[in-house]
Amino acid sequence: MLLTEPVVTFFTLWVSFAWGILFSFFSSVGQTFRHNYGWGTFTTGLVQLAISKEAVICTAVNPIQDRIYLRSARKNQENPGLPIPEARLYTSIPGSLLFAGVPTLGVACTGVGIYSIYMAVVNYLTDAYEKYAASALSAASLGRSSFGAFLPLASFELFDTLGYGWAGSLLGFVGVALSVVPVVLVLNGPDIRRRSPFMRESRFEAHAEPIQDRPSANTGV
Structure with missing residues (x-):
């Protein structure tokens, strides 16, 4: 699925990059504030509380996102009475733009973006792949774990070589580029799902009645 399902592929890249940035904070925040502001270990540690x-x-x-998702069932012409999977992505679009934030206020903004991306990926893959949700989520977890492990290893050299402004900007530009992923799914999600063999075969046929109350998989980050 990771190699043959474009939705899984790009969602994995999206959430994996966000996860790598989250773990990079543990080194880059201290490095940035010690070098630029002369702060000590304790003070720079407090900055990370913004996360x-x-x-x-x-x-x-x-809960607002959940309400939007549940109300989308009224507009679902493909499967009347069921919420539209793409409605899971609405709040992740502005969140993915906040993901490109920098310094202290930016740490909190980036955290909001990471949280919204994580929740969008988990909930959308669960809704879109149903029977195969565990496999789709496993692919995303593989990417998250890999980026979370290896991206922080490059963080020090990245900031040291490019400088703090350009290194932060480069990561921000990548984040903004990946924010196209939920936009494409929101605009073209139904067509993409119809063309995907996995998504077509994954639906549970035993939906006895419309689902009116399906909360998000709020597992936390």
């Missing part, structure tokens, strides 16, 4: 603020913000926003 925890995003969890609070996104926990408050997530």
Whole structure:
């Protein structure tokens, strides 16, 4: 699925890059604030608390995303009464743009983006692949784990070689480029799902009645 399903491929790249940035914070934040502002270890450690603020913000926003998702069932002409899988992606589009934020306020913005990307990927792959959701999520987890392990190893050299401005900008540009992924799915999701053999075969046929209350898989980051 990772190699033959474009949705799984690009969603894995999207969430994997976000995951790599999250783990890169542990080295790059300290490196940046020590070099540019002369802060000590304790003070730079406090900057990373901004990441925890995003969890609070996104926990408050997530019910809004759930409400949008459930209301999409009224407009679903493909499977009347069932929510539209692409409705899982709406809040991830602005979130993926926040993902390109920098310095202290940017750490919280980036955290919001990472959270929204993670939730969008988990929930969309679950809805779109149904029977094969575990396999699709496993592919995404493989990418997340790989980027989370290896991208931080390049973080120090990246910032040291390119400088703090250009290194941060490069990561931001990549993040903005990958924000196209949810936009494409929102605009063309139904057509993409119809062309995918895995998605066509994955639906549970035993939906006895429309699902009116399917909350998100809010497992946290």
